[in-house]
Amino acid sequence: MGYINKIFLNMFLMALSVTTLGMKSGEIAGSTVDNSVFVRDFGAIPDDGKSDTKEITKAIEYAYANSKKYVVLDKGIYNLRGDDGKVPTIYVRGVENIKLIGQITNDGSPATILEVNAELANNDELKLSRHLDWENSGNIGVENIIFDLKPRFSTSGKVLMVDHENKRVEVEIFDGMSHFEGMKCFSANAWDLETRKLKHVDALTINMKESYFENLWHRVDRPDKVVYAINNMPFLDKIEVGDGISWHYAAHSSSGYGVYFYNCRNIELDNVHMYNAITVAFRINDSKNVTIRNMHIKPEGNSLATGPRDGIYLSNCRGKLLVDSLYVKGVRWDPLVSRVNFIKIKKLPDDKTIISSYVAQAHAESILQVGDSVYFWCGEKPARRQIKSVEVLQNKSEKEHRIVFTEEIPKEALIDSYISPPQWESAVVMNSVFEDNFGTGLIFESENLILENNLFRNNAYHAVGFGPTSINTGAFVDNIVIRNNHFISNGWINKYTGMYGRIHGGIYGGGITTHEQHPHFSTEPYNRNILIENNIFEDMNFNEEMGAIGIKNAQNVTIRNNTYRNIKNKVLMEMESTKNIVNEDD
Template structure:
């Protein structure tokens, strides 16, 4: 009898530990053109009863109807650990489950997330496609340019909506389907300020032609150019917040409202086979970063990622600088950071305090609490376990280890046709290897942005065995090239702490004005790189202890 009871108990325990729940059990079925949002959310709520659980989605399209894309909540999951969202895939690991958001187009809305995951440790997202209907971008070919206006033939399958605006516009070589090596036609804020000039109207519905009465835009394009643009530039489509041990695998984004993905204050992130790529006749995916990683720590691995057709950066990895607002006593500093977003700093972590551009001292955090600065929650008071250095003043820049990755590896990935930087590294202990970068407007950028408050200034970075083709034709942080080491300085602070221990090895750089532009660094090894059709191969500015292997760096 005791043996039978043990078997029953073990069975019940196993069910609780490894529960699988199907969204179909709650009324969510693919390909039926019905709203599945509420049913999926009910399935998410049902997961709370289990310890380790998998939510099963079938092959096909799940329709999510957003009455107002700026207000309607998508799929939200809070505080549930050990959860897997599992879609279907084919034999080549391509995702076959689509989450399709339906909405009404409005100009420059802040799009709510399709999926938001908050405080969920060991969360896995596998085998999904994220998309919008209609897509929040469009594309076509310039067929008329009068000098005062342009007419564009919108490609089949792309939205053609009167009254939409010309955000984040870019021009393309349609023969090769690549970005033209010019600056973006429009960005964000200036479009909102000049709405009349940057609003599209229908010109000939039967011919799918739209007209833009903008002399500014007309001066930047010619007949025959491809043109892509978006209807806004705000929002986060897939959001992960405060999730430790996050795993994202076989996930594709066809179209995004704002950022494709963001991982904010997460620890230990693994990404495999994640793609941001426009399908069919669409040229661009989204108007912001494909995947932003902010204030995250632990080990981050990005393997076999593909990013094509985003307006700003492919991947931006950064925390925030801690600027000294006031020294309260010999162990306590009232810090401030740019913008309001704040995450706690863990007891036992450290903050490095820059004495000058070359030296810094670290102190261990004993406690941390929020305190407003100038009416905003951009301030925090930190008490340290020992006395702070005598040099600390309002000019001191602090770098928070708790908002910095322990390690970051980007490998075996492809970045193409990005009207921004493919990758921005503002975190230490980073490796970028075996990747391909082509037709990227800005450089691969390594360094802190003191002006924007984005840090840290990274140490211990290796850029190895990558290929760069037609990249870096527009400056970022005042510097231009395929690979740039440079901080973006601020008028408020004289300091610009140097990066240390940077290795740039075995890369191939083809076609460009500048290969490497080295600044704000102490200890750089440039070894065995190859340059083809590059006007200035290596430019060394304000940097010291730079070692260049001359033989390996020329043809």
């Protein structure tokens, strides 16, 4: 136990250094005429109804070319349309030391809005509608800005009729919500209109047969009301008259990412809001050092939901992560995800070289780099090896690399076994709220995390999930501290039971669950060195099989000094896939 506690202490001290990452909060005070560029000087005028995409892009390019650190936007709405058949997106490529800064209201909320004005469309007809696409840059940031859509690519309303005999639902659309004839119905959810909280029912549309998505919403003639009806959907028994209902027009298109970063260093997002996302709100790929402070991803006005996919999706990132004072409500998938790819060993040319292969979406040029330390997931204990050289052999649907390591690879590493790219050196998620999301509040598939002083409330799946969630997504976790969090009424759905057979999903916790959802693995205890202490677990008695904490495929786990209220099963463990579990809460 002394060794484990030492690991936790060292990891905590390391994680504290995250607070020094990037630019200091409040550095806007250093903005002067000499070090700033004002977008108004390039023709970007708020509230004039004209597209500002080109003008803001020019201001950013000028700032970089002339070593100006700040690009300043005034209070008001900047329209991003592109015009002349172009996309609305602000593209930024290859810049250093640039920060976009908006204005604030008297209470400190952002008062500058970047508003994409795109034509409403369903998933397959969607054109690229991204706000910001930032690549190959370093020491960059966004502060005091709202990202929004007008019209928004989702709608909300009140259920007026559920006709089981004719398999028909009618909904009155709330004032101010978008709608159009022939809307598709993605990521629909049911809401309690008195509390504006998710109802404890199954997802209305997830895992439907593909044919159901061909059913469309059609306008119904009703005096003084905007009413739409849809027929032959399988969710009639999950809603009732008077319920709130929300749905989105897309779910699967990468064209709908709100803000996208790729291959960047030292990203800081501070006091940033997003009220509607076409798919993923914020996606960050293959980047190093990410700081997120005071971010809100939430519905606004009469909207019940925010987006049909994840809130923040961090893929194959490394370095240091700090998430402080994040608020996420109303996303259909997971509010915060940090994951890496599993990469298969395809060939073993010699004892220091592998040919690797993967088919999941990821950038072959940046996922593996010289000097990286990667995990080999094999044997009794995963092993690290450092990359000496890496060559991209194929960058198509199946990506291939030739990777040479500085020392011999583990003898247990065989063809068809797996490695994973580098993970976080340190990660902190603190002072944040995750509520009313139809997903898992935090999916973490990396290492060196402190999860502290957060609230997870009324999320449909587990509040927190650690470890692999699918065949393409890893990795296992190591050096995790979970303390002083409050978990309330999460997990009325066990997403992972039976996905690859009972052994892969039978144990789960509404508050915390360790995962292993990859068919290559079975009982390996690769989730390691986890401390769960001084948390509160409350109101999670939705079924007989759930606990507040569910532990599987894990070793060296300590559970202590937690409080349980209205919890039937405090801690559940899968004995055949765990070892060295110390549960002091029994």
